[in-house]
Structure formats: C-alpha cells, structure tokens
Amino acid sequence: MKACYVTGVKSMKGNSRSHSLHATNKTWKANLQKVTIINEKGEQVRVYVSARALKRGVKRGTIKRA
Secondary structure (H helix, E strand, O other): OOOOOOOOOEEEEEEEEOOOOOEEEEEEEOOEEEEEEEEOOOOOEEEEEEHHHHHHHHOOOOOOEO
C-alpha cells in the first residue's frame, strides 16, 4: 500500500451513505505524488509524497527536490 514518505498518510476506509442511509464501502485515497527528492544522506530517492507535505516541505526548506 502506498504511503507518504514524509507524513505516513495513506488511504482511509469508511462507508458511503445514501439518502436512505444504506452503507457501501468507500476508500478515500491520499493525494500522493511520485517525486525525486534528496534524502538525509544526500542521495536522490524517488518516493511518494502527499501534495500537502510537498507544498509545505518545499516552502519551509525541509524537502529538497532533485
């Protein structure tokens, strides 16, 4: 299962409810993007990062894109 490299965010499961409250299974997927970043060791690594973490990490300087 895919998960965010930075925050660990992954898919959520729950029920989709109709007007009559009939429950059917539903999955909400995280907005994961495949990006190449430079990790702590200075190596280029291709990982999945959520769009939210990518936006904040690049802005704050905690994520360095290759």
